[in-house]
Amino acid sequence: TRAIRYYTHSRGVTHPPLLQDRLLGQRGTVPPLYKPGAMFRTGLSRVAGSGMGGLLRRFGGSAWALEGEKSGIDSFIEKFRQSAPSVMEPPKFPTEFAKNKMKELDPAAPTPSKITFNFYLPHQVVHQAAEVDMVLLPATTGDFGVMPGHVPVVAQLRPGVVSVHKELDKEVEKFFVSSGFAFVHADSSADICAVEALPLDELDPSAVSAGLADYTAKLAAAQSKGDDYETAAAQIGVDVFSAMNSAVNTKQ
Amino acid sequence: MKSVGSIGKITKAMKMVSASKMKGDLARLFAGRDYGANAVDMIFKSDQFLQRKLPADVNDPAVVIVPITSDKGLCGATNSTIVRSVKSYVNTQNRSKCQIFSIGDKGSVGMIRPFPDLLKTSISQVGTPYNYPTVMAMAVHISNLSQDSDKIVVVFNEFKSAISSVVRHMELMPKKRFLESMQFSKLYNQTLPDKNTSNPALYELYLTSNLWVAFLNNAASEQSARMNAMENASKNAKEIFEGLTMQ
Numbered sequence: 001t002r003a004i005r006y007y008t009h010s011r012g013v014t015h016p017p018l019l020q021d022r023l024l025g026q027r028g029t030v031p032p033l034y035k036p037g038a039m040f041r042t043g044l045s046r047v048a049g050s051g052m053g054g055l056l057r058r059f060g061g062s063a064w065a066l067e068g069e070k071s072g073i074d075s076f077i078e079k080f081r082q083s084a085p086s087v088m089e090p091p092k093f094p095t096e097f098a099k100n101k102m103k104e105l106d107p108a109a110p111t112p113s114k115i116t117f118n119f120y121l122p123h124q125v126v127h128q129a130a131e132v133d134m135v136l137l138p139a140t141t142g143d144f145g146v147m148p149g150h151v152p153v154v155a156q157l158r159p160g161v162v163s164v165h166k167e168l169d170k171e172v173e174k175f176f177v178s179s180g181f182a183f184v185h186a187d188s189s190a191d192i193c194a195v196e197a198l199p200l201d202e203l204d205p206s207a208v209s210a211g212l213a214d215y216t217a218k219l220a221a222a223q224s225k226g227d228d229y230e231t232a233a234a235q236i237g238v239d240v241f242s243a244m245n246s247a248v249n250t251k252q
Numbered sequence: 253m254k255s256v257g258s259i260g261k262i263t264k265a266m267k268m269v270s271a272s273k274m275k276g277d278l279a280r281l282f283a284g285r286d287y288g289a290n291a292v293d294m295i296f297k298s299d300q301f302l303q304r305k306l307p308a309d310v311n312d313p314a315v316v317i318v319p320i321t322s323d324k325g326l327c328g329a330t331n332s333t334i335v336r337s338v339k340s341y342v343n344t345q346n347r348s349k350c351q352i353f354s355i356g357d358k359g360s361v362g363m364i365r366p367f368p369d370l371l372k373t374s375i376s377q378v379g380t381p382y383n384y385p386t387v388m389a390m391a392v393h394i395s396n397l398s399q400d401s402d403k404i405v406v407v408f409n410e411f412k413s414a415i416s417s418v419v420r421h422m423e424l425m426p427k428k429r430f431l432e433s434m435q436f437s438k439l440y441n442q443t444l445p446d447k448n449t450s451n452p453a454l455y456e457l458y459l460t461s462n463l464w465v466a467f468l469n470n471a472a473s474e475q476s477a478r479m480n481a482m483e484n485a486s487k488n489a490k491e492i493f494e495g496l497t498m499q
Contacts, residue, residue: 185294
């Protein structure tokens with residue numbers, strides 16, 4: 001798992017953070033126990049996917065940070081060995097396999113010409129590291145387009161259409177997403193994580209209008225009954241189906 | 253001899269079934285493990301201001317441990333290593349501050365005796381192959397249980413290859429800490445009304461996608477371990493059978 005650790009020297013000076021990413025099969029387990037005088041801050045931990053190498057990134061490279069980490073690891077392993085069965089190996093830590101994966105952002109470098117686009121669903125990888133010109137996203141606060149050099153953004157998506165312009169206005173793929181999140185990073189890469197997405201061609205107009213009518217009726221029924229949960233569920237259904245409806249109709 | 257022969261046949265069949273299930277689980281693992289958590293991580297990785305301002309870690313944290321095991325047995329050492337790892341981990345922590353949210357029968361049964369006071373919730377019969385909405389529901393339960401804790405530790409088997417897997421402890425932030433940290437995010441542009449409503453949703457994405465990766469890895473590890481265990485069992489049965497056969 002990726003853990004972000006921040007080390008504070010005993011005198012209260014903050015050292016540059018030590019970033020550890022997780023590596024497949026290599027991820028550290030419990031962070032080291034606290035060594036007196038050093039304060040560890042554990043941030044996000046995450047399991048790394050197989051494609052991701054372990055990331056050990058030190059902003060500024062502080063030797064103190066490394067020392068604090070090492071003795072912390074040693075004291076933890078000591079404690080672990082005391083309580084673990086003798087055949088159980090102590091956990092491995094990210095510092096043991098640093099593989100620098102993330103590119104250093106050079107502020108003087110020109111903005112890349114294309115966006116590195118990733119589109120993930122829990123059950124499928126739609127796009128991975130695809131080089132595209134522009135992506136149009138339906139965020140809850142409004143639609144916006146992402147081109148290389150876009151400011152970093154975290155946007156929650158509403159049910160709507162994501163347009164991927166592989167070549168600006170020439171090769172366009174459209175997907176209907178069921179909402180999710182879109183991330184644009186400082187290195188001109190964009191990630192979309194949606195629970196469900198399908199190419200717009202696969203939406204069946206008759207099924208969509210049938211569903212919309214169905215959920216509108218359900219919404220009216222639930223509102224008259226005054227059931228909050230059912231009203232909310234029906235409202236979600238109406239929202240998604242109306243979005244699908246407009247997507248399908250605009251295409252035609 | 254008849255019994256040995258039939259056992260050999262059964263284990264051989266189980267091995268074939270596990271091998272084919274493992275192929276399916278591997279496909280799901282490779283398709284699903286990049287979802288979500290990587291992107292959320294980037295927020296923390298790239299924002300130096302956020303990193304400096306992260307709330308300090310607690311010296312004696314209250315932990316919610318989520319071990320992921322299977323319901324069915326005969327899968328080699330996968331479930332028992334998880335249980336042992338949890339036992340060792342609890343010994344390194346302050347026992348009174350731990351809670352265990354167990355997923356899978358084998359884990360719950362294994363931990364009810366050493367930790368009757370810590371085992372708060374247990375989920376069994378999670379239908380395989382795992383699907384994302386189920387994991388979302390579990391994430392909501394874990395989030396509710398960990399409201400007052402300082403970290404969530406998910407213990408699972410990470411799939412390394414068909415013959416090996418490693419126990420991983422994945423540390424996650426509980427909701428309060430995540431939302432507190434996100435208040436300091438400066439690099440990523442989030443318009444104000446969006447920030448307040450979408451950060452809880454972002455937390456759900458973070459927790460669920462990490463759990464999803466853990467589940468996928470665990471499923472693949474379980475099937476590969478079962479395949480190997482049945483392979484060994486068939487080999488042993490064959491040896492015994494030959495030993496019993498008169499020359």
